[in-house]
Amino acid sequence: MTTIRIGAGAGFSGDRIEPAVDLAERGELDFLVFECLAERTIALAQLARIDDPAKGYDPLLARRLSSVLPACRRGGVRIVTNMGAANPLAAADLAGRLARRLGLTGLRIAAVTGDDVVDAVRGGAWRVEETGQPVAALGDALISANAYLGAGPIVAALDQGADIVITGRVADPALFLAPAIHSFGWAMDDWRRLGCGTLAGHLLECSAQITGGYFADPGYKDPPDLARLGFPIGEIDADGGLAITKLAGTGGEVTEHTCKEQLLYEVHDPSAYLQPDVVADFSGVSIVPDGRDRVRISGGSGRPRSGLLKVSxxxxxxxxxxxxxxxxxxxxxxxxxxxxxxxxxxxxxxxxxxxxxxxxxxxxxxxxxxxxxxxxxxxxxxxxxxxxxxxxxxxxxxxxxxxxxxxxxxxxxxxxxxxxxxxxxxxxxxxxxxxxxxxxxxxx
Amino acid sequence: MRLREIAHARTGDKGNVSNISVIAYRVEDYPRIAAAVTAERVRGCFPGLTIGEIVRYELPGLGAINFVLYGALGGGVTRSLALDAHGKCLGASVLDLEIAET
Known part of the structure; x- marks a missing residue:
């Protein structure tokens, strides 16, 4: 495989539903990724699971999956999502029931667990970044502890033939990096390519924020047809090269300006974007228009990871x-x-x-x-x-x-x-x- | 003239930290933006807010500057009492800065 096409089907738990359906049907995708787990969402999901042990996954999981599953099955599009939230096993079970209800068979569904580290950290001496106190000092107020896992377990699930991978907390860019590692066989110490895949994931993970959403400023920036915004497609090649585009006929725009805004979104030091798999470096990135609603991005890089995982x-x-x-x-x-x-x-x-x-x-x-x-x-x-x-x-x-x-x-x-x-x-x-x-x- | 005429901005949040990128529409305008838009002038855009350290990162190749505003979000989105707990409304105020015509 020389290039893979990854669509972003959702950038937060409340995102629009139809753009993902459009991508599944017309996107000629290899992978469709739904990122639906904000900082606090997993703790709220943890509370929901305490109330009902069968819950704790994303409340829109059934709606999102059933709206794209038939087209994904037809087109061989594999799905990666963190909609498992606090309960990936129950989410995978529901996905299986949805598939059967839709008459789809032969689907392999993987749940990734292990991000829940509350038992390992409760009472521990790990220092809370915001207060400087040890985790132990939080006492009974602590209701959840979820580590940001890297791409590894998603890659393993894809290697084992999963059509749908459902995780809890993983680093958002890893949802996109993993399909690239799986497709191209990148080594887990190929820091430059891991940095490039992280760059792709970072640009795609907020869906419409790179296709004209969170962007319009009338008279200055006027992306068209925001009611019909198309969600982005990333084309990643084996060397880590990237193009961002969207489907013809959808609203919004992909320009160097939408890409630059998203490149720096929620980034602190652009030369050290800390991830579980790599310290990505965006400081030398180049963003060049490549036709209508298509932008080429190069120059991503990376350095060895710290060996530490962030825990929320x-x-x-x-x-x-x-x-x-x-x-x-x-x-x-x-x-x-x-x-x-x-x-x-x-x-x-x-x-x-x-x-x-x-x-x-x-x-x-x-x-x-x-x-x-x-x-x-x-x-x-x-x-x-x-x-x-x-x-x-x-x-x-x-x-x-x-x-x-x-x-x-x-x-x-x-x-x-x-x-x-x-x-x-x-x-x-x-x-x-x-x-x-x-x-x-x-x-x- | 106002910075808005030659640059755009986007605001992001992580915990209690806000970041505001200021991006030149034309890369040729980057040097004068970089000269004019200092961390202290960014602080001056928010006289009504309590903000800790402001760190500035330059990206000349992209024609962009990234400002990281520590302690700017009232304790962070999850416990802040602010109407805009994410601080997503903040970046636009930076575009109101006056900068020299040429």
């Missing part, structure tokens, strides 16, 4: 209560500020303690904070949010905002309120041999 630790960390109310017309800002002061005083009267709280006017100072001089808006939305120890205290915040309807400044309308549990994420590093990935293959 999920912590129960109290609750957030929030309420919002709108004011309009003359004096809207003053009435909004008065509303915030009333809520603050009410919480004090009721003895509702907040570890941290903030009151702001959306449209004035909610995003960028206070400014010396700002134009007077015609309407504002007062937002009051606080972090509390208990759900009841968090609910009281929204209740006090709602009470402003009758007891607050004149002309307050459109209250909304919410209470949500905080699962905070921190991280630590562990030696890579502490995680023991396993592959569980089934055939339907």
């Amino acid at each position: 630790l999920g912590l129960l960390d109290g609750w957030i209560g929030e309420g919002q109310i709108s004011y309009a017309g003359p004096g809207a800002v003053e009435r909004g500020r008065l509303a915030a002061r009333i809520v603050e005083e009410r919480l004090e009267l009721l003895g509702i303690a907040c570890e941290e709280r903030r009151a702001e006017l959306i449209g004035v100072d909610a995003i960028l904070g206070p400014a010396a001089a700002a134009p007077v808006p015609r309407e504002v939305r007062m937002r009051f949010a606080g972090r509390t120890e208990t759900a009841a205290a968090a609910a009281a915040i929204g209740a006090e905002v709602e009470a402003l309807y009758l007891c607050g400044p004149s002309g307050g309308g459109g209250v909304s309120r919410s209470t949500r549990r905080i699962v905070a994420m921190v991280s630590t590093l562990i030696p890579e041999d502490l995680a023991a990935p396993q592959i569980h293959m089934t055939e339907v």
Whole structure:
């Protein structure tokens, strides 16, 4: 095989469904990858699994897979996804049932486990990056610990003939790097090619963010037809060369500018992008247009990996209560500020303690904070949010905002309120041999 | 003129760290962008926010600069009380910087 075509079918758990179907049907793909596991998603999935041991995988798994499986089976497109979240085995089991329901047989489905290292790290001396404390100090608040696995177990599953590989936490670019390693037989110490495959994965993993999503700025950057955005295709060759493109007839655009923005997205030092398989180096990357909606990318590189795996630790960390109310017309800002002061005083009267709280006017100072001089808006939305120890205290915040309807400044309308549990994420590093990935293959 | 006329930007988040890339539309404009857009001027775009260290990485081959803003996200997306907990709205403010015409 000289070149493989990998499509990105999803870049987050809530991504659009149809672009992946289009890619499966018309993309002439070898692989279709769904990246659906954000930092916090796996901890929430862990909570779902505690409530129901059969759950804990991505809630849209059935919908996404069943919408592409028939076309993937017809075209020989193999699927790689981290939609297993906190329960890859249950996810693989569901995938098998979906395949049977669709009348598909002979499919090999692999679940990758071993990213869950909570038993190995609980009580350990590993240093929590954000606080400097040992993991042991987190005590019972620790509800999940998932290591970012590398490409290895996915490569092994593909080598064993898997048509669908379902993982929990793996490094996002590894979902794309693995099919390249499998297809071209790259050595796991071929640092330059591993760096190139990581570069491809990094560019593709956020789906539409490289085809014109998260990009438009009317009058300056105007990618067409965003309601019909096409998701990207990466063409990777045996030497690690890469082209990014998308299907004809879809919305959006692939240009050097969309590629440059995505190259640096969530990157810190571009010469040291730390991954479990390699320290990738993007500092010498060259991005050159190669026809309409097609860009060639070269110059990726890499150095030996650190031997350490990043672990995401999920912590129960109290609750957030929030309420919002709108004011309009003359004096809207003053009435909004008065509303915030009333809520603050009410919480004090009721003895509702907040570890941290903030009151702001959306449209004035909610995003960028206070400014010396700002134009007077015609309407504002007062937002009051606080972090509390208990759900009841968090609910009281929204209740006090709602009470402003009758007891607050004149002309307050459109209250909304919410209470949500905080699962905070921190991280630590562990030696890579502490995680023991396993592959569980089934055939339907 | 405003930086927006010659550059675009994208914002990303990891934990409590935000990164903002500033990218020249034309690579020829990179040198004056690199000269004008310092870490301190980026900090000055956010007088209402608490931000820790800002580290600047230059990518002349791409005509881009990457700013890494530590401690910028109110404790990180998972526990921040901010309306935009990811800080995705931040980058656009950098494009409001005034820079010399030539």
